[in-house]
Amino acid sequence: MQDLPAPSLALAQPPAAAVPAGEKPALAAVALGLLALLVAAADADAARARLSLCLALALVVGGALGWAWLAFGRREAGWHPHDLWRRASTSRGTVAWATGVALTGFYAVLYWLPGLLTNLIRAVDPASQWLRHQPADQWFLYGTFYTLAVLVLGGRALWKYRFSRYHLARTASVMFFQLGFGFLLPGLLLALQQPEYYFSYFWPLKYDYLFPATVGKLLHGGGLGVFMVFWGVMLSFLATPVLTYFFGKRWYCAWVCGCGGLAETAGDAYRHLSDKSRQAWRWEVRLIYPILGLITLLTALLWVGASGAVPALRFVTGPLGQFYGFVIGSVFSGIVGVGFYPLMGSRVWCRFGCPMAAYLGLLQKHFSRFRISTNGGQCISCGNCSNACEMGIDVKQYAQRGEPIVRAACVGCGLCATACPRGVLNLENGPRAGRLAGSAFIHADALRIL
Structure with missing residues (x-):
């Protein structure tokens, strides 16, 4: 994406070219990679599917990084508008709608039709066996794709913002936490016969980490499990307020969180699409704080029920937990939160649905x-x-x-x-x-x- 080559005195500027000629080969490689990915998903032969997947990843990664250099690396470092409002891919045009449909469709298949991903899951099984000593499942496949998206499009962000040490450090930080704490470390814990645990997520974002059943399971897992419970409690109720007091919510949302990491890398081209109207702000308040209240209430009810004081609570907490997991944990954070990047901006989940963002936001506004x-x-x-x-x-x-x-x-x-x-x-x-x-x-x- 490039700015207009020369200034013009015309009131109406000509539309930007769909893709500058120099960038087309790199984007063609990405398109071929996505096609090879579909071939891998449709091939029941594990060896051929694995070969197609490797080819797909090589084309997508190479094409995306090559395009990033062509689009950002050759021009003078600095802030540029890049014609985002005049391109079909970043201005809610046909390409944006197609991308949104593809992303939402992938999340729907991931959550409810994982059988359609069987061939891809088999293709990544050697990587899962190497890292986790366990067979691959749809969540390992998703984690692999998610981490690659953050790393590859993080490379794009490094090229784009290479003039700013702050943004270079921030981008490197989210790439590090996603790769190390969001992918490698949980897999290593499974390989060591320990509970899968994500140290960069905690309550209320990873809400079940402080549910009685999860805490009980971890406490019975030995010293490491006890440390995990201690880590979750300390990060949620002590470290979070202290860090937010000094640095605001950016210490987590812009430097650590995997959801924010994807938004800052894969979603960077869509940041301008966020609705700035007062009506959007009203919906933000109507949604995000009730969601925080809902998960707080559910956590409290589960602990009261676990104490045995009110046995009938299990008839309430069961349906309430299922409702929260389906509507907020799956539909909102996945399908809407990522699938709507090309239509509503990169922080739909963070802005309207994330209970962690609501918690940090209250601390930031009133106590930071x-x-x-x-x-x-x-x-x-x-x-x-x-x-x-x-x-x-x-x-x-x-x-x-x-x-x-x-x-x-x-x-x-x-x-x-x-x-x-x-x-x-x-x-x-x-x-x-x-x-x-x-x-x-x-x-x-x-x-x-x-």
Whole structure:
């Protein structure tokens, strides 16, 4: 994707080319890789399917990284709009709809029709046996694809934001946590006959880690299981408030979380699609905080039921847990959260459904030192900051008035400050005193020409 080659005085600019000619071979390799992936999924012969899968991954990875270099590596480092609003793939055009349908279809098959993935699962079985000493299943296949997406499109992000040390470090961090803590370490634990545990996820995002049945199972698993329970409790109720006090929710949402990692890498091209309207904000509040309340209530009811004090609670907690797991854990976080990237932006789940984001957001807004300060006197109302915000915050409105941004939704990705051509925005972890005070603003009637 490239900017217009030369400025024009015409009021109406010509539409951007669908794909610049130099990038077509790399994207053709990606398309061939996806075709080879379909061949692998349809081939019942395990050896041929494995060969097709290896070919598919080589083409997709090589094509995607080659395209990233062609699109971003050859131009001068810096912030560029890349014509995102004028391309069918990133402006809710035909390509975007096709991509959304493909992603939602994959999640539907993953959750409810895993038999259709049998050939692909067999193809990755040697990798599962090597890492986990267990046969592959659909979740190992999904974890493999998920991790590859973060790593490969993380490479794209490294090329695109190579001018910013902050974004280089942030991208490398989410790549590291997904590969190490989200893929390799859980597999290694299974190989050692230990419970599969994801140390980068904890309650309320990984809600079942503090359910009585899970805690009991871990405690009976020996010293490592006891440490896992201790880790989950400490991270959920002690480390999270402390880290959020000092750094805001960005320490987790933009640096550690696998959901955020996918959004910041695979979803980066769609960040401008987030709805900035007040109606969208109202829906955000109506959905995300009740979801946090629901999982908190379910966790409390399960513990009361496990105590034996109210035996009849099992008739409530069972259906409530199934409802939460299906609607929130599957449909919202998977099908909608990722499948709707090309239509609603990359942080649909984080913005509207993630209970961890709600928990961190409340801490950030009311108890944190973090804020984004603005210098209203320098704002030229270009709108780059709002366009770059994936959480639906109309940053420009704050910048124009010189008001600090202290919003529960903000994940502190820092792209708004990066996109600003005037240096109006600054991410700060300063003292809480004066945190809500705006910057000095020079009004026109305060100026004297003579």
